[in-house]
Amino acid sequence: MNTKKSFIHPYIPNSVPEIKEKMMQEIGINDIEELYTDIPDFLRFKGSMDLPDPLLSEYDLKRHVNGILSKNTTCQESISFLGGGCWQHYVPAICDEINQRSEFLTAYAGEPYEDHGRFHALFEYASMMGELLEMDVVNVPTYDWGQAASTAIQMATRITDRTEILVSDTISPDRLLIIQNYCSPLLKMKTMKTDYETGKIDLGDLEDSISNKTAGVYFENPSYLGCIEDQGSKISSITHENDALCIVGTDPLSLGVLTPPSNYGADIVCGDIQGLGMHMQYGGGHAGFIATHDEEKIVMEYPSRLFGIIPTVVKGEYGFGDVTYDRTSFSKREKGKEFIGTAAALWGITAGVYLALLGPQGMQELGKLILQKSQYAMKRLSTIDGINILFNQTSHFKEFVVDFNKTPKKVSEINELLVKKKIFGGKDLSKEFPNLRESALFCVTEVHKKEDIDKLILGLEEILN
Numbered sequence: 180m181n182t183k184k185s186f187i188h189p190y191i192p193n194s195v196p197e198i199k200e201k202m203m204q205e206i207g208i209n210d211i212e213e214l215y216t217d218i219p220d221f222l223r224f225k226g227s228m229d230l231p232d233p234l235l236s237e238y239d240l241k242r243h244v245n246g247i248l249s250k251n252t253t254c255q256e257s258i259s260f261l262g263g264g265c266w267q268h269y270v271p272a273i274c275d276e277i278n279q280r281s282e283f284l285t286a287y288a289g290e291p292y293e294d295h296g297r298f299h300a301l302f303e304y305a306s307m308m309g310e311l312l313e314m315d316v317v318n319v320p321t322y323d324w325g326q327a328a329s330t331a332i333q334m335a336t337r338i339t340d341r342t343e344i345l346v347s348d349t350i351s352p353d354r355l356l357i358i359q360n361y362c363s364p365l366l367k368m369k370t371m372k373t374d375y376e377t378g379k380i381d382l383g384d385l386e387d388s389i390s391n392k393t394a395g396v397y398f399e400n401p402s403y404l405g406c407i408e409d410q411g412s413k414i415s416s417i418t419h420e421n422d423a424l425c426i427v428g429t430d431p432l433s434l435g436v437l438t439p440p441s442n443y444g445a446d447i448v449c450g451d452i453q454g455l456g457m458h459m460q461y462g463g464g465h466a467g468f469i470a471t472h473d474e475e476k477i478v479m480e481y482p483s484r485l486f487g488i489i490p491t492v493v494k495g496e497y498g499f500g501d502v503t504y505d506r507t508s509f510s511k512r513e514k515g516k517e518f519i520g521t522a523a524a525l526w527g528i529t530a531g532v533y534l535a536l537l538g539p540q541g542m543q544e545l546g547k548l549i550l551q552k553s554q555y556a557m558k559r560l561s562t563i564d565g566i567n568i569l570f571n572q573t574s575h576f577k578e579f580v581v582d583f584n585k586t587p588k589k590v591s592e593i594n595e596l597l598v599k600k601k602i603f604g605g606k607d608l609s610k611e612f613p614n615l616r617e618s619a620l621f622c623v624t625e626v627h628k629k630e631d632i633d634k635l636i637l638g639l640e641e642i643l644n
Contacts, residue, residue, distance in 0.1 A: 186235060252598070254459060258631045259603040262578045262622025263403070264324070264351050264451075265459050268432070269626050271536055274456035278529040287521075298499040301524060302486040304531030308468060311431055311534065311542065312448055313439040315473035318483040320466035320523040320530075324451035325357030327467025328397065328428055331447045332362055333517055334469075334480040335395030335424040342366050345388055347380055347398040349373045350428070352611045354403075371398070375614065378406035378570030378580075382413055389421045395447075399428035400440065404620065405553075405578030406570050407437065415444025431455060431468075433576045435539075435546030447471050456533030457526055466526035479506055482517035545625055549577050553623040556632045560621075563639055569618065577624060581605055583617045586643050590619045593642055600638045 188194045193202060203209065215223070234240040259267050278284065286297045305317040321327045332344050344362070346355065348370040359368060372384040380398055389396065396418045400408040408414075415425040426447045427440035432454045440448045448470045457464045471477045478485070487502040501507075508515030537545065557568050557579055565586035568579060583590055594604040605619030612618070623632070 252601075254603070257598070257601040257603055258627070258634060260605055260621045260623065260627075260635060261603050263606040263620050264353060265464065266454055266577070266622055266624060267459055267626055268454045268624050270456055270458050271533065273536060274529050274532050277532045278525055283525060283528050295499070297524070297528070298486055300528045300531055302488055302499045303535070304527045305486060307531060307534040308431070308452075308470065310539075311434050311439070312429075312470045313441045314448060314470035316478055316481070316485060317468060317470045318481055318485055320452060320468055320527040321483060321519075322467060322523055323357075323465035324351075324428065324449065324467045325354045326361070327449040327451070327469050328354060328426075329358045329361035330467075330482060330517065331426050331449045331469050332358060332366070332395060332397060333482075334447060334477070335426060336366060337480045337516060338476060339394040339422065339424060341392055341394035341423070343390070343392040344368050344394055345371050345385070345396045347371050347373065347402070349378070349402050349404055349406075349612075350397070350399050351403045354428075358397075366394075367392075371396070376570075376572075378402065378404055378573050379408055379410055380414060382410060382417070385414065385417055389417060389423065391421065393418075393421055393423040395424040395426045397426040397428065400437075401430060401433055401576040401578070403578075404570065404580050405575040407574040407576055409574070411438075411440065411443030411445075419444065430577070432542075432549070433546060435542035435544070436550060437546070437576065441470075441472070446477065452526060452530040455530035457529060464526075466523035466530070479503065480516065481506060482508060482515065482519050483522065484509075484519075546576075548625045549623070552625070552627055552632070553577055553579065555629070556621065556623045556627070556635070559632060559636045560639070563636065563643065565643060566639070569615070578620055578622045580608065580615065581619050581621050582615070583619065586617075588643065590617050593639070594619075596642045597635075597638055600634075602635055602638055604635075 186194070192198050203211070208214065234243055254267050261267075282296050283300065286294055301319055305319075308317040309315060321330060335344070336342055342365060344366055346358065346368055362368065369388055371388060372381040373379065374381045385396070396414065398408065398414065400411060402408060411427070418425040424446040425444050426449065427445040429440055429448060429450045431450060431452060449467060451465055451467055453465045457466070469481065469483070484507060485502040486499055488497050488499055490496070491498045504510050506516075508518045534542070553575060557571070557575070560566055560581055561568050561571070565583070567582040567585070569582050570580065583593060586593075590605070590607040590609060594607065597604040605621035608615050608618045608620055
């Protein structure tokens with residue numbers, strides 16, 4: 180960086196050399212570098228950073244950043260069939276309007292007697308999620324599905340006093356890494372095999388793998404590969420016969436058309452609410468949920484905040500606040516079962532707005548629309564020479580795997596050529612699931628028009644022929 184240039188701002192006192200010198204005298208140093216003496220010398224950068232001159236004008240800086248951003252191609256300019264954990268759904272304008280209100284956007288840590296709106300809004304969110312999931316208790320959102328799944332697994336180990344967990348081998352690889360990082364070294368993790376003819380869990384392998392050491396069995400429905408697991412009751416039965424807990428990860432958008440996991444024996448349900456009114460973002464548009472029945476031994480193992488409703492001393496008036504606050508690390512601090520801090524509560528309010536806007540009928544219609552559009556895409560794709568839809572004898576929701584192994588090109592090459600046609604193709608699975616080789620995970624939601632899918636088909640036909 181060019182250190183010869185200096186700028187003294189008249190309204191920023193510590194930019195004035197004389198004031199800066201007095202500040203250093205006050206704290207007993209002669210040079211700013213003395214503030215960094217705690218950093219070991221071998222870790223300190225000795226060279227000169229090759230940085231451009233600073234842009235002192237806000238206009239210049241904004242223009243510079245906009246120039247960088249303009250190099251990106253977004254899902255607004257191109258048709259996207261990417262999924263795999265972050266999906267393109269329509270975000271109603273009211274979701275953005277409400278979550279930008281100052282009383283929600285800036286409300287970080289109030290108390291129930293002074294922060295009525297936020298507590299009330301999160302209670303309503305939890306109530307609507309509970310209705311959708313057919314569960315009694317729903318937490319304030321965690322950072323994402325990965326954290327929610329990890330916490331659900333930790334809850335299971337505390338409830339059962341066991342330290343082994345079985346996890347489906349077709350869950351999101353990123354999510355699996357989060358779980359491994361979050362739960363090690365306290366837990367031993369084993370994976371359950373998938374039947375790659377159907378895309379469903381191999382029940383024989385589950386029976387062989389589960390034991391009296393197993394705290395819980397975790398699987399996802401729909402799976403990461405888009406398959407709808409119709410063996411939920413059998414999986415939960417095998418799990419409960421071994422006194423373990425059944426943990427199911429799910430996409431709440433699917434529950435307008437699919438049976439909630441609680442109906443086939445799930446003890447803990449988790450997932451992500453990104454599809455409920457949150458834009459696609461690189462890392463920031465996610466929020467995980469955890470839901471259970473109202474059983475004290477389970478509820479007391481939640482580390483996160485729970486909001487409830489209670490009558491006040493005024494007849495007919497109700498208040499909203501924390502339930503069993505002493506469970507949390509906010510209360511127990513270092514003695515807490517699991518540490519929690521800043522969460523994604525704002526996204527909970529956003530999801531509450533989304534759920535209230537659609538209502539039960541809207542969620543059902545949305546689920547049907549996604550099913551219909553994804554089925555149309557699968558049918559059209561299967562007509563292209565060399566392309567197969569994997570697990571096609573199994574029902575899918577929103578996502579499905581397209582097999583390109585009989586085509587002359589790799590998925591990476593196909594996707595590069597599709598980008599030139601302003602299409603984002605499916606997520607390349609060749610590294611995440613080497614056994615599937617040149618396959619891709621495609622995602623179709625309510626935002627895709629028939630002409631979008633037809634454009635994809637035409638593009639692939641031109642690329643492969």
